[in-house]
Amino acid sequence: MARTVKGPDARRERWKGHREQRRAEFVEATIAAVARKGPDVGMDDVAAEAGVSKPVLYRHFTDKSDLYLAVGQKATELLMDRMGPALVADGPIRGRIAGIVDAYLSVIEENPNLYKFVVKGSFVDRPVEKDLVAEDKNLIATTLARILGDYLRSFDMDSGGAEPWAHALVGMVQNAGDWWLDRQTMSRANLSDYLATLIWHAIDGLLRSAGIQADPGQPLTPLRLVD
Amino acid sequence: MARTVKGPDARRERWKGHREQRRAEFVEATIAAVARKGPDVGMDDVAAEAGVSKPVLYRHFTDKSDLYLAVGQKATELLMDRMGPALVADGPIRGRIAGIVDAYLSVIEENPNLYKFVVKGSFVDRPVEKDLVAEDKNLIATTLARILGDYLRSFDMDSGGAEPWAHALVGMVQNAGDWWLDRQTMSRANLSDYLATLIWHAIDGLLRSAGIQADPGQPLTPLRLVD
DNA sequence: AAGTAACCGTTACCTCAAGTAACACTTACC
DNA sequence: GGTAAGTGTTACTTGAGGTAACGGTTACTT
Numbered sequence: 001m002a003r004t005v006k007g008p009d010a011r012r013e014r015w016k017g018h019r020e021q022r023r024a025e026f027v028e029a030t031i032a033a034v035a036r037k038g039p040d041v042g043m044d045d046v047a048a049e050a051g052v053s054k055p056v057l058y059r060h061f062t063d064k065s066d067l068y069l070a071v072g073q074k075a076t077e078l079l080m081d082r083m084g085p086a087l088v089a090d091g092p093i094r095g096r097i098a099g100i101v102d103a104y105l106s107v108i109e110e111n112p113n114l115y116k117f118v119v120k121g122s123f124v125d126r127p128v129e130k131d132l133v134a135e136d137k138n139l140i141a142t143t144l145a146r147i148l149g150d151y152l153r154s155f156d157m158d159s160g161g162a163e164p165w166a167h168a169l170v171g172m173v174q175n176a177g178d179w180w181l182d183r184q185t186m187s188r189a190n191l192s193d194y195l196a197t198l199i200w201h202a203i204d205g206l207l208r209s210a211g212i213q214a215d216p217g218q219p220l221t222p223l224r225l226v227d
Numbered sequence: 228m229a230r231t232v233k234g235p236d237a238r239r240e241r242w243k244g245h246r247e248q249r250r251a252e253f254v255e256a257t258i259a260a261v262a263r264k265g266p267d268v269g270m271d272d273v274a275a276e277a278g279v280s281k282p283v284l285y286r287h288f289t290d291k292s293d294l295y296l297a298v299g300q301k302a303t304e305l306l307m308d309r310m311g312p313a314l315v316a317d318g319p320i321r322g323r324i325a326g327i328v329d330a331y332l333s334v335i336e337e338n339p340n341l342y343k344f345v346v347k348g349s350f351v352d353r354p355v356e357k358d359l360v361a362e363d364k365n366l367i368a369t370t371l372a373r374i375l376g377d378y379l380r381s382f383d384m385d386s387g388g389a390e391p392w393a394h395a396l397v398g399m400v401q402n403a404g405d406w407w408l409d410r411q412t413m414s415r416a417n418l419s420d421y422l423a424t425l426i427w428h429a430i431d432g433l434l435r436s437a438g439i440q441a442d443p444g445q446p447l448t449p450l451r452l453v454d
Numbered sequence: 455a456a457g458t459a460a461c462c463g464t465t466a467c468c469t470c471a472a473g474t475a476a477c478a479c480t481t482a483c484c
Numbered sequence: 485g486g487t488a489a490g491t492g493t494t495a496c497t498t499g500a501g502g503t504a505a506c507g508g509t510t511a512c513t514t
Contacts, residue, residue, distance in 0.1 A: 018461080040353050042500060053464065058502065122354040125501080126267050127347065137402070161421045164403050164413070168422060171402020172395040175364070179394040186391070194388045195395060198429045201436070205428020245490085269471060280493065285473065352472080352500095 023060050026050055027070050035113050039122050043067075065128045068121070072132035075118045079107050079136065087143050093151065093203070094216030098196035101173055105188050108177050115181070137174070141166040151203070157210050169199060250287050253277055254297050261344050268350070270294075292355040295348070299359035302345045306334050306363065314370050320378065320430070321443030325423035328400055332415050335404050342408070364401070368393040378430070384437050396426060 029050035033041045036049070043064060047054045061067040086103035089096060108115045117123060119133055145166035149159035173195060180191050200216055207214045256277035260268045263276070270291060274281045288294040313330035316323060335342045344350060346360055372393035376386035400422060407418050427443055434441045 022461095038354075043502080044500080052462095054501090055465095055503075056463065059461085059463095064501065120354065122348075125352045127265075127349040141406070161424075164406065164418055164421050165425055167406040168399040168403040168425060171405075172399035174402065175398020176391050176395040178398075179368070179391065191391055194391050197388075197433070197436075198392055198395060201432020202425045202429040205432050206424070209424075209428070270473080271471080279491095281472090282474075282494095283492065286490085291472070 065124045068124045072118045092217045094200050101195045102192040141170045292351045295351045299345045309334050319444045321427050328422045329419040368397045
C-alpha cells in the first residue's frame with residue numbers, strides 16, 4: 001500500500017472525507033434544531049444540538065449564512081433528485097406535466113419544515129449573497145423553457161413565449177404548493193391533477209390558437225414533420 | 228367652537244393626526260434609506276435619513292418589524308389601489324385578465340425597490356409575526372377564486388378547483404413578474420399579453436373539456452341560462 | 455523518537471446593531 | 485402655573501454572531 005509518488009503531505013489529505021461528513025452532520029443538526037425550536041434558532045442552539053460548542057461549528061462553516069447555504073444545498077439535492085428524472089422522462093406530454101408537478105409536491109410534502117426554513121430564509125440575518133431558492137427556480141424554469149420551446153417548435157410555432165411561460169409555471173406550482181401545505185384541504189394527487197390539467201389546457205390552447213389539434217396522450221416530440 | 232361635552236382631555240387628542248403623519252414620514256424615510264443604502268439598513272440609518280436620532284424613531288414604532296410592517300402596509304395600499312379596480316371591473320373575461328395582470332405588473336415596475344424590499348423581507352432580523360406578502364397574495368387569490376368560481380358556475384360547471392387555481396394564478400403572475408423585473412427582456416405590454424393568453428387558454432380549456440365553447444370577448448357573467 | 459499538521463474541544467472575550475434610560479426643552483390645553 | 489403630550493439628545497444595556505487563546509489527540513514525516 002505504499003505510495004509510489006509521495007503527495008505533498010498525507011496529513012493534509014487525511015481528513016478530506018471526514019470534513020465533508022462533519023459538515024453534513026452539522027447540517028442535520030441544524031435541521032433538527034430548527035424542527036425543535038423554530039426557524040429562528042441561534043448558532044449556540046445548533047451547536048448544542050450537535051453536542052458541541054460554538055467555535056467547533058465555526059471551524060466548519062465560516063458563517064451563519066454559510067451554514068444556511070449548506071442546508072439549502074442539501075434541500076436542493078433532495079428536490080433535484082426527485083425532479084430531475086421527472087424533467088427528463090419522456091412520454092406523453094400530459095403525463096409528463098403531472099409527473100413533474102407531483103415530483104415537486106412530493107418533496108415539499110415530505111419535508112415541509114426544511115422547505116419552509118429554506119424558502120423563508122429567516123435564519124440568516126443579513127441578506128445572503130447566493131439566493132439558492134432563486135437559483136433552483138431558475139434552473140427548473142430554464143429546463144422547462146427548453147422543453148416547452150422544443151415542443152412548440154416541433155409544431156413549427158413561435159417559441160418566443162417559452163421563457164416567461166416557464167417562469168410563470170414555476171411560480172404557479174410553487175404558490176399552489178405553498179397554499180396546499182398550509183391548509184391541506186385536498187390530496188396531493190388531486191392537486192397534481194388540478195394543476196396538470198390547468199397547464200395542459202394552457203399549452204393545448206396555445207396550439208389550438210395556431211390551428212393545431214394536439215393530443216394530451218401524444219409523446220413529447222410529436223408530429224414532427226416527417227418529410 | 229367651545230365644546231359642549233368636554234372630552235376626557237383635549238391634550239390627548241391634540242396629536243392624533245400628527246402621529247399618523249409622522250409615521251408616514253418615517254415610512255418614507257425608510258424607503259429612501261433603503262433606496263440609498265440597500266435593504267440591510269439599520270435603524271440608525273433610517274433615523275439619520277429622517278434627520279432625527281434613533282429614540283425618536285422608537286417613539287413611533289415599537290420595533291424594527293413594526294416599521295417594516297408599516298412600509299409593507301404602504302406597499303399594499305399602492306398595490307390594492309391599482310388592483311382593486313382591475314379586479315372588480317366587469318367586461319369581457321379576456322380583457323379583465325389582461326387588466327388584472329397588467330395592473331400588478333405596473334405596480335412592481337413603478338416601485339421595484341419597494342417591491343423587493345417588502346417581498347424579500349431581509350430588513351427584519353427575526354421572523355415577523357404578520358406576513359403581509361402572504362396576506363396580500365391570499366386576498367388576491369381569494370378574490371380570484373370567487374371570480375373564477377362564479378364564472379365556472381355560470382356554465383354550471385364544478386367550481387371545486389377554483390381555489391387552487393386562484394393560488395396557482397397568483398404565483399404564476401408573481402414569479403413571471405420577478406423574472407421580468409430582473410432581466411427586462413420584453414415590454415410590460417408584451418408580458419401582460421403572454422400571461423393573459425396563457426391564463427385565458429387555461430380557462431378556455433376547462434370550459435372546452437366540459438363541452439362548452441366560450442368566447443374570450445364574452446362578458447363575465449355570460450350565457451347564464453336564460454330560462 | 456521527536457516534530458508537526460491537521461483535527462478535537464473548551465472558556466472567555468469582542469463587536470455591532472437593536473432597543474432603552476435618563477435627561478432637557480417646547481407647546482397648548484386646563 | 486401646572487401638566488400631558490410631544491420634541492429632541494447622549495449614553496447606556498442586551499443579545500447573538502463571531503473570535504482569541506488555550507490545551508489535547510492522532511498519525512504522518514523525518
